[in-house]
Amino acid sequence: xxxxxxxxxxxxxxxxxxxxxxxxxxxxxxxxxxxxxxxxxxxxxxxxxxxxxxxxxxxxxxxxxxxxxxxxxxxxxxxxxxxxxxxxxxxxxxxxxxxxxxxxxxxxxxxxxxxxxxxxxxxxxxxxxxxxxxxxxxxxxxxxxxxxxxxxxxxxxxxxxxxxxxxxxxxxxxxxxxxxxxxxxxxxxxxxxxxxxxxxxxxxxxxxxxxxxxxxxxxxxxxxxxxxxxxxxxxxxxxxxxxxxxxxxxxxxxxxxxxxxxxxxxxxxxxxxx
Amino acid sequence: xxxxxxxxxxxxxxxxxxxxxxxxxxxxxxxxxxxxxxxxxxxxxxxxxxxxxxxxxxxxxxxxxxxxxxxxxxxxxxxxxxxxxxxxxxxxxxxxxxxxxxxxxxxxxxxxxxxxxxxxxxxxxxxxxxxxxxxxxxxxxxxxxxxxxxxxxxxxxxxxxxxxxxxxxxxxxxxxxxxxxxxxxxxxxxxxxxxxxxxxxxxxxxxxxxxxxxxxxxxxxxxxxxxxxxxxxxxxxxxxxxxxxxxxxxxxxxxxxxxxxxxxxxxxxxxxxxxxxxxxxxxxxxxxxxxxxxxxxxxxxxxxxxxxxxxxxxxxxxxxxxxxxxxxxxxxxxxxxxxxxxxxxxxxxxxxxxxxxxxxxxxxxxxxxxxxxxxxxxxxxxxxxxxxxxxxxxxxxxxxxxxxxxxxxxxxxxxxxxxxxxxxxxxxxxxxxxxxxxxxxxxxxxxxxxxxxxxxxxxxxxxxxxxxxxxxxxxxxxxxxxxxxxxxxxxxxxxxxxxxxxxxxxxxxxxxxxxxxxxxxxxxxxxxxxxxxxxxxxxxxxxxxxxxxxxxxxxxxxxxxxxxxxxxxxxxxxxxxxxxxxxxxxxxxxxxxxxxxxxxxxxxxxxxxxxxxxxxxxxxxxxxxxxxxxxxxxxxxxxxxxxxxxxxxxxxxxxxxxxxxxxxxxxxxxxxxxxxxxxxxxxxx
Numbered sequence: 038x039x040x041x042x043x044x045x046x047x048x049x050x051x052x053x054x055x056x057x058x059x060x061x062x063x064x065x066x067x068x069x070x071x072x073x074x075x076x077x078x079x080x081x082x083x084x085x086x087x088x089x090x091x092x093x094x095x096x097x098x099x100x101x102x103x104x105x106x107x108x109x110x111x112x113x114x115x116x117x118x119x120x121x122x123x124x125x126x127x128x129x130x131x132x133x134x135x136x137x138x139x140x141x142x143x144x145x146x147x148x149x150x151x152x153x154x155x156x157x158x159x160x161x162x163x164x165x166x167x168x169x170x171x172x173x174x175x176x177x178x179x180x181x182x183x184x185x186x187x188x189x190x191x192x193x194x195x196x197x198x199x200x201x202x203x204x205x206x207x208x209x210x211x212x213x214x215x216x217x218x219x220x221x222x223x224x225x226x227x228x229x230x231x232x233x234x235x236x237x238x239x240x241x242x243x244x245x246x247x248x249x250x251x252x253x254x255x256x257x258x259x260x261x262x263x264x265x266x267x268x269x270x271x272x273x274x275x276x277x278x279x280x281x282x283x284x285x286x287x288x289x290x291x292x293x294x295x296x297x298x299x300x301x302x303x304x305x306x307x308x309x310x311x
Numbered sequence: 312x313x314x315x316x317x318x319x320x321x322x323x324x325x326x327x328x329x330x331x332x333x334x335x336x337x338x339x340x341x342x343x344x345x346x347x348x349x350x351x352x353x354x355x356x357x358x359x360x361x362x363x364x365x366x367x368x369x370x371x372x373x374x375x376x377x378x379x380x381x382x383x384x385x386x387x388x389x390x391x392x393x394x395x396x397x398x399x400x401x402x403x404x405x406x407x408x409x410x411x412x413x414x415x416x417x418x419x420x421x422x423x424x425x426x427x428x429x430x431x432x433x434x435x436x437x438x439x440x441x442x443x444x445x446x447x448x449x450x451x452x453x454x455x456x457x458x459x460x461x462x463x464x465x466x467x468x469x470x471x472x473x474x475x476x477x478x479x480x481x482x483x484x485x486x487x488x489x490x491x492x493x494x495x496x497x498x499x500x501x502x503x504x505x506x507x508x509x510x511x512x513x514x515x516x517x518x519x520x521x522x523x524x525x526x527x528x529x530x531x532x533x534x535x536x537x538x539x540x541x542x543x544x545x546x547x548x549x550x551x552x553x554x555x556x557x558x559x560x561x562x563x564x565x566x567x568x569x570x571x572x573x574x575x576x577x578x579x580x581x582x583x584x585x586x587x588x589x590x591x592x593x594x595x596x597x598x599x600x601x602x603x604x605x606x607x608x609x610x611x612x613x614x615x616x617x618x619x620x621x622x623x624x625x626x627x628x629x630x631x632x633x634x635x636x637x638x639x640x641x642x643x644x645x646x647x648x649x650x651x652x653x654x655x656x657x658x659x660x661x662x663x664x665x666x667x668x669x670x671x672x673x674x675x676x677x678x679x680x681x682x683x684x685x686x687x688x689x690x691x692x693x694x695x696x697x698x699x700x701x702x703x704x705x706x707x708x709x710x711x712x713x714x715x716x717x718x719x720x721x722x723x724x725x726x727x728x729x730x731x732x733x734x735x736x737x738x739x740x741x742x743x744x745x746x747x748x749x750x751x752x753x754x755x756x757x758x759x760x761x762x763x764x765x766x767x768x769x770x771x772x773x774x775x776x777x778x779x780x781x782x783x784x785x786x787x788x789x790x791x792x793x794x795x796x797x798x799x800x801x802x803x804x805x806x807x808x809x810x811x812x813x814x815x816x817x818x819x820x821x822x823x824x825x826x827x828x829x830x831x832x833x834x835x836x837x838x839x840x841x842x843x844x845x846x847x848x849x850x851x852x853x854x855x856x857x858x859x860x861x862x863x864x865x866x867x868x869x870x871x872x873x874x875x876x877x878x879x880x881x882x883x884x885x886x887x888x889x890x891x892x893x894x895x896x897x898x899x900x901x902x903x904x905x906x907x908x909x910x911x912x913x914x915x916x917x918x919x920x921x922x923x924x925x926x927x928x929x930x931x932x933x934x935x936x937x938x939x940x941x942x943x944x945x946x947x948x949x950x951x952x953x954x955x956x957x958x959x960x961x962x963x964x965x966x967x968x969x970x971x972x973x974x975x976x977x978x979x980x981x982x983x984x985x986x987x988x989x990x991x992x993x994x995x996x
Contacts, residue, residue, distance in 0.1 A: 051391075051393040051394065052393050052397045052398050052399070055393075055394060055397055055400070055402070056397070056399060056400055059400060082554065103473065106497070107475075107496075107497070108472060108473030108474060108475060108497070109473060109474030109475060109497035109500050109512070110473050110474055110512060110515075110516065111508070111509065111512050113512050113513065113516045114473075114516070119516065119519070119520060122519050122520060122554045123472065123473040123516075123519060124472060124473065125472040128472070162496070163496065166477075166492075166495055171471065171477065172471055172475065172477065172495070172496060173471050173472045173475070173477075215388060219388075219391065219393065220388065220391045220393075220394065221388075224388065224391060224394075225394075228391075228394045228404065231403070231404055231405055232402070232403065232404075237405035237416075240405075244386065244406075292492075296496075
């Protein structure tokens, strides 16, 4: 599946791809259990930490995340339960999802996947208050926003690489993804997250990214733009004023970029487990 | 992971009757919204709808049938239907469903038939709406909180996760001097002083785990100014999200500054700005340890009283400020300069030996000796400096100060502008003196000071005129202590008042006792000596009190005061003596001729008698009667009586009588005796 042409029939069997998502849970049972427990209404840090402890690698990443610059705890998170308290249940579920989808194996991901993803996530988090969203939810959503990319890439490595290289702007790439696979990576991320029980409100921005009237969509568009400016030297900047429905002007970008650059490596190491 | 039973699952094990019953309920009006979709051509379409589904969609059953599934879920793109209609697995998507009334948030479950071309769709409305409501409720709560705190004057923080903030109010922004955008997330931690951040994080960590707590920390404003604050954190738990904290910040900068000012005022001298005695005590107490190498220098300005009296108190204050400045400039870094009180200063040094301390004392004396202009007058300050270096005998810091005080007095006694280092023998001597003072205080309290009485007789006929009360102290270990020693000690150590009272009281009591015992033969009067230090205005009241206590007539008492004491403050002395005279108490000037009293002044003093000093009486035997003669003649010319003291021989008595002395007192007439012996002596006459 290396040939790429717009208008060609979907290059992947979406049904098979989605079926693959389900089977991932069996490969990382603890991560799956963490996702399930974190979804429960009566979840507590103690129960979540209890489940998490069975997956040493995942537990280590949660500890690392809790002590990352993003949460500002300066190494004070010394127990797993407290680390869960610090990062919050959504972040724990996000980390488990990353593990569940093997996103922690960078060899299977497009080049620069996590550099780009952490930049998008941190940008979304930094910008969230301006767009009326919660920073913490925005961070998690940003971290998981490219699950679809990983899935498409896993199924069609060369094809996706070619597609991504040929369509660098965010919107153009989404269109190309729909053209090639019948679904955009972002939409695929939404489907996967919905399937794993992430609350619709958290997933909604992924489906609203093409809705020019949506604040959630605007946040994600701007986050991707900032992420690209941060990590892609060949990126041609798009005006954030338009992308963000006027909620962010160019004059505000520099501060966000600085915040992103400050915390990006730290966050990436925590998520991927370097 | 959501999982639905396939159509071939449990249905395979039940009877057709059961299936029919279930289908009937499911398809009925009360049943769920069920749809069956099948691929017709290339398009998945609804081929069957339950009554519940028809009701939910708000259309006719006929309109629903044949409806493309893509029209039912319009937010799914053309290629994305496969996400919902999967061939081998059930799926569950939260997405809007088109109804006659518009888009409806719903959860759509899809279960494929074994053929892979038909699906059963279950539409459950409201999940998204409920989620939105829940989210909206949480948002509203947050907005209420924001509104509540936004205008609050109390700086307030609301966490998001960990140290991250979701909300700060205007008051905190003002306190930090930064916009909210700079403070959200972990931005606010940059305002916490780097040295205090660890403690803040500790308390936040505790708050996240359920414990409320507070911590004192400095906040650094955008303009670099530091504010002292107390941050209080409380635990906040949001179900489904986790733990957070609510923080309030109290700016205590002004309060701390005020407290610091108060503390400074309490521990510093307002005139010179130097630490005061309180701080000196604290400083020494915290640094004193056995085997330490502390040294204390005690300075007392010479002639400070002269400056105050002659140039005024402002000049005196100016001098103190000048001296304080010179001391600061002369000591080593780390040495403490304090104003002990009045014109006294104490310098404390650490890690020095005796030579170092003495050298510093000499430097100080030299620095102080540079002339200064006070009220237009050139003045050369001098100080007497006592130095003590810590020794094994020093049990505590107070010992050190006391010793350097003693050394200072020794220096002053040696002349002005001198330095005296208190060495081992000096310290032993001083301590011995201190012990004796303590014993004297004890003796006065126990009335162990006794009185002897020496008769004073009329020169003309030898009749008993009066007795002079003389204090005696027999130390339990040291034996009799000379009056010159213990009266001097009493004057130095503030015991002269209690000692004088004791003598006055006992003398009055004794006269009354003699009256009862001897009747007319009792001594007509008792002479009691008072010190210059007793001429402070309280003497008259004490005399009145003693006379009343014992029922003694004022005429039975005579107060003797030395000429030198009179001259210490002649104006004050005159007032006190006049009060006594007004009472009817007689007044005599003791040791007359040894001081430097102005004869003109003497004329105005309210006295009855001059006592000719024993040294002039003794000169009679050496052929030098001039002074005794002059004193007696002077008294006579002023209308005063005279008592010649120290009459040691009958020849002297005869000579003095010949010179016109009114009364005689001395060993040749009678030695000082205790009360009983005096009674016997008087009774035998």
